[in-house]
Amino acid sequence: MTERRGPTFSRRHLLATSGLATAAVVAAAATGSTDAAAAPEDSGVALPFHGAHQAGIATPEQARMVFASFDVTAAGRAGLAALLAEWSDAAEQLTTGRPLTGPGGSFAPPADTGEALDLQPSRLTLTVGFGPSLFDDRFGLAATRPAALIDLPAFPGDALDPTLTGGDICIQACADDAQVAFHAIHNLTRIGLGSATLRYLQVGFARTASSSATAAAPRNLLGFRDGTNNLVPTDEGTMDAHVWVDRHGDQAWMHGGTFLVARRIRIHLEAWDASTLGDQERTIGRAKSVGAPLGSAHERDPVDLGALDDFGAPRIPAGAHIRVASATTNHGAAILRRGYSFVDGVDPATGELDAGLFFICFQKDPGAQFVPIQRRLASQDALSTYLVHTGSGVFACPPGTAPGRPWGHGLV
């Protein structure tokens, strides 16, 4: 059963919106769920929280992300279960666009922090994942750790900051409104106080709204269109083949789930910007202007890794990123990418920009998918010269929820 996406509307917001916004909402609904890339940012659409799979994975990528990693401080398995159940209830309510409710009144802290009170649901999704450390001896979960939830090996070029790495639980918040995504993590953090502490939090942006009507892949901070040949998340066969854990997984509680790998990849933009257009295009393997594979004319033209130029040399060079990362080169291994650009200011040590890509991918087996691909990239990809990985995480994302089956159901 695939996730059902349909426009639902917050009454509060429908009442509050002007004719202009209503027109936008109607237009967004008219585009249908199969063409969400062309939907305008910040619609009134609320995505269902429950489903066979968690939302935020096959969901067409929203414009904004806040990714949070937590260390759990709750006592024992009961404390962890209570935290997850409380988070799950709140997450469901948050995705509707309606404020969190509680005892209320003037003499209690507000049940909702309030910064999204005037905002629309904005296709908010909240996706939970469990890191390897959750399966240590604190919660008695060692026997339920999936075999595929490996500790990632070190890769050449890693410069991991421990404060941006790891974590017991991750929550990925994605929405078409930056404040809606932050509001969700803000409230979940508040609700978790005493049971979970923020380890890191990363803000990112993807397709920004002024490009929302184009079919082209959005551009990353390298200036290249990125994601053209990504797996198509609306293709169920593809998702079953590469992303969703099936019944052959070693842990029944992960059936219908997937594994998330997050990598905070800083780009040395100053060095990249100083390289020539020709170097940049040979490094990526595509034309910068329209994103066509070198030797082809259009962005969506198939990538022909065997094509030779007039001198008999490969049109797409041996070290080109799209060659080294391709499923062909990696014996069929493929991942669903769902990353977000970030701009976190200046590295005070160098005066250089601290900006890049918060890379997120989903797969059924990181050891067979992300790890060999990244190992190859780190040693062969011409782009790796310009990159440094400063954060890393791997998380087991359980299947979707249902009424009475909150986050952690079947595990804790």
Next chain:
Amino acid sequence: MTERRGPTFSRRHLLATSGLATAAVVAAAATGSTDAAAAPEDSGVALPFHGAHQAGIATPEQARMVFASFDVTAAGRAGLAALLAEWSDAAEQLTTGRPLTGPGGSFAPPADTGEALDLQPSRLTLTVGFGPSLFDDRFGLAATRPAALIDLPAFPGDALDPTLTGGDICIQACADDAQVAFHAIHNLTRIGLGSATLRYLQVGFARTASSSATAAAPRNLLGFRDGTNNLVPTDEGTMDAHVWVDRHGDQAWMHGGTFLVARRIRIHLEAWDASTLGDQERTIGRAKSVGAPLGSAHERDPVDLGALDDFGAPRIPAGAHIRVASATTNHGAAILRRGYSFVDGVDPATGELDAGLFFICFQKDPGAQFVPIQRRLASQDALSTYLVHTGSGVFACPPGTAPGRPWGHGLV
């Protein structure tokens, strides 16, 4: 002469947009320039770069900001003048939404970094300011330093990080698209390499798109509507009275300019979230739900600082933020606020959110406007308990440009 705002369209983007986006653009144009707060984010509108005043000050606030502070390393006044002229030319071109052009070709670095190639102009404005340190002995400008460009005094509660404070030159980039704003600063930084080094860079968001159709002020991270009683930037009399430097300023080159004060204000959200609704409302002086002044019903109701409750106590408490910050309390001193919320991750020392408000204000005389207001706030405002100022800057923003009169004209 006021800044002229009118929708202009990039041909490239009009051709590329679908019917849906075109409808949005037409709708945006139909709302007219006097109601830009209700325009949707990421329109195709390009704002004029030239004018009597710099854009980005009286301009209705865009959704996104990237604020950059630079240290100048160019040699002498000629080097500074060349930097400013080159920046000014590039800034003008960037605001049109068209890519920067240069010698080009495969054997040169691209003249434009490319990440905004598919994006619309998005009301980009670029606003320059000169810090006190620019007027030291490096460029021979000491005699032209405006008397109003004071070094800000220390305030109670300051915890300024030197890497987030000061700078010779600031450039404020505001746009309705996060990637457009970043692209502008990215390219200006690249163009300045060798002549200017980034000191700090702050990313922020204001009215996010899903609230763009409401007339209410957007909510800050405290969850309260913020800016209800701000100066109205489209009111020329107000701007002349409080913001624009007139002919009585001591430096002719600043006539038509203004002074920018930036304060990075971190909010201790964990403490704020734990306070009761009643405490929060008394701290701000407004109802959290609709933003009405305490004792009133509607957000836009006038603030009556003399109103008493049934027990004879002020309805708006003595320490309420809106009382302490009001022009009445400050003997008529008022400032044009134009701040942006920020979320910069987690303070690794405490696990608390590093989030808050990047406060920006404009005024004709910081010593007579921002300084006494902030001094009063730091000592009397109940909200100050929850705030810490971690960055600070003051900059002289020259008047607007014209063809042949780039940034720095009349100064260098």
